[in-house]
Amino acid sequence: MAMDRRCTLLTRALLLAVAALALRLIYAAFLAAIALYPPLPAAVLPSKAYLHSALATPDAWRTRHWRNAVDYHSTLLAAHLADGILSPTSRAVCLGALQEALAMRELGVSAAVAVARKRSPPLAVAGNDRRLPFPDSSVDFVFASRALDSSKRPADLAAEAARILKPEGHLVVLTSSAADAFSLRALQALLPSLRLLRSRQINGPDDSTLRELVFQKIQDSTHDPVNKCTIGDHKLQLLTHAEPLIQEEPRKPWITLKRNMKNIKYLPTLADISFKRNYVYVDVGARGYGSSIGSWFRKQYPKQNHTFQVFAIEADPAFHSEYAAKKAVTLLPYAAWVKNDTLSFEINADPGKEDEAKAHGRGMGRIRPMAGKMSGEVRSVPAFDFAEWLKRTVSEQDYVVMKMDVEGTEFDLIPRLFDTGAICLIDELFLECHYNRWQKCCPGERSPKYQNTYDECLELFSSLRESGVLVHQWW
Template sequence: MEPATGKRSFLRKILVRALFICVFIFLLRFAYVVTIRGGSCDAADFCFFSAPENLNFAGSGAVRIGASSVVVDSVGSSSSSALRDLWTSKEWRKSVDYYSAIFQDLITEGYLSPQSKALCIETVSGQDVFALKEVGVLDAIGISKKKYPPLVVSGQAFRQPFEENTFDFEFSGAGGLDRSVRPLDFASEVARTLKPEGFLVVHTASVKDMYSFNTFLGLFNCCTLVRSRDFGGPDSSMPSIREIVLKKESGKILSHGAPKKPGGTSVNKCSVPGYKHELIRKAEPLITEEPLKPWLTLKRNIKNVKYLPSMADISFKQRYVYVDVGARSYGSSIGSWFKKQYPKQNKTFEIYAIEADKSFHHEYKTRKGVTLLPYAAWVKNESLFFEINRDPGHKGEPGGRGMGRIQPVQSSTNFVGDIDKIRGFDFAHWLKNAVSENDFVVMKMDVEGTEFHLIPRLFETGAICLIDEIFLECHYNRWQRCCPGERTSKYQKTYSQCLELFTSLRESGVLVHQWW
């Protein structure tokens, strides 16, 4: 009987070894599913059971197998094939691991917890939501124009389909807020749906300087800044992004200091933030000596102008507005300069042309995207005298019309040209009603000496703080081209007074450029 017993023992050893080999192959395949395909499996993967809900594996990011399986298994039959292909792709897995590592850091720092009710805003296809569930934040949902059930519901960042104070944590990935055409509404919806003491985390590639950073913070006046850091993006197409963490606080009010108008008088209307002073330090220097040939000086100097959008990112503004005060013809500055030369960073600008001379009004009727205000910019609403200069060679204007000055009707005047009676309007008051601090406002002002009235009025009312950049022509008793050695009597101010005006504007934090 001993040979039979030995034979059975030999067969048993072979079966045990075969079983161990099968188990080893099964575990090897299972490990592949976990690490490469993210824990989702089908019959071809040799998956015959579901992992426990609390089973975690350490790797490039902690992977919560049960949560992943629940998500995959809950896909509807009509879309299961496409979503399974998406959720098991290497690109998807790479993105999920990227977000998992980020969310684990946020959990460690206390901004996110497994008990958080979380929202991912304008998610691409739910990778960030998937990552939240894998690291243990199971009560997570995303919104996007296209839904990906059960991870993502249909919705828009500026019109979230949720009640007030719903979420403890909200996340906007790179490209979310950057692509938004309504950033202020985006921020307002976050303020509405985020709970007090809740956290907002935004990834952005547009915050590259102090101007854009402070513009970004200005959107979220419901929140305080917790921290900001830079790190690499998810792929080579986005090499660097900034992560900004904000905390919602009830009843938070932002406060600023008071500016000074030219002359040093304090004005408790608004203030110019310090980061704008940094932009001014980068701007081209003022021309301190009076140019003998202003137009030639302009042509040379315009090449040196440091436009604000060439120094800073102007994203996160609600609207983009160009106001041409003293516009004259469309081609004078709107068509010839602003449309062609001003760097707009692919933003669409609303254009306002303010021109009192009736001879230019007809051509604006056919100009789309331009709103004509057929009045004179002034310090209050009243009737004015408007002088029409006749100078056939003056700046190439059609019909020989030059630039006209304005005076109140009751004032004495030394006008020598034709005179029209026109309406003047309170420009500062109009500006405060037309734009807001969330808008990006560029202005060109060429008002034949009225700048010495309008600029102080802008400071007095606080409207100056609504302007991001000004191109100002200051009018003074310059040398006449016709008569060497003689100055024009048309303007009473001197170049020194103009230089003082420009200097005081810059010292007050206004990015102003000399214009002729």
């Protein structure tokens, strides 16, 4: 009995000793963790947005998934430490996962912090795409690992990243959406105060292919808009994949040109359009909703899951009431022109179609200044400076698709778009060019409505493409 009691006491003593040793080890680990993750400088942290946790390394941080992600980003970031754009004293912000901030801290960048929807001490502060919780020009280094790809508002997030960067500070972006010249230029347009230093292709953590882009904020980022513009190589490269223009005048244009619509290479099938602030469709000479907005653009145009703002520009009042029930369409009940003016609108001039046009109010006639003789019914319509409206409505950061069917005034509007620089705002143009085409109703006779020839139309299309505009022959 005495022997059993002594064994019990000895067992209890051993257990207490083991427990004491375990507590000492836990305390030592805690002190080591505090040393590994020191407090962030106050200049980097938003007030009351960051609190330290007693647990420096939560259990989740020890999982294989976490460790693999940390190691992957450590490899990438070590290269930036080596080339000097990141340093141990950098005030660094990560726009992706917490693993990126942990990778930076393990590399010795003690002031690294991530931004997440909810704060997660000690690595993350709370923020969102529209507002990062840091003062202007307060950060040396911003790392965006797939953050722009996953964001629902990449334009806002890009603007915020540029805002918080100091002059000469660096932004590093990992993306799968800038593989082509068009999408890369779109991303650059979202960062007008930054210049692209270099770009390279890398392997992603999941064996995917990513592009790493390094930007630097420039000292003087003021932008002086001018009328003239230069269409970049990113659009010229797209034209190498565009469908060829029809060189020979069609004898039956109502068949040839309509059939050619099946050959059109839409821009979203050639490039990624993700890095745009807004998505806009402008139908110039829209006629009724079902003419092209409802029948073609809504149903057939590839939008890459983006929602488009739609503008219908139509001068013929016969169609205006139709748009009253279309809440998703903004109607501009005017004629697109080269200046604010009053124009004459000829209802019809096609032989054999006068009664049909008058009955249905079809916008089939010419629009021209109030001068000269016209053969059809004429009305006065208000007109507006279309190029200036376009410049006020959209920017280079927007994705703009335009269909233009303006009954001959394209020979006035297109030069005006070039003169004002508004042509650079159009990403894709579907243009119906009006000329004295052969008539379906009257074999061997040309339409008397237009004086321009097919060669002049072909020259217009060719000049647009030579200037870098992705234009398609429309019917």
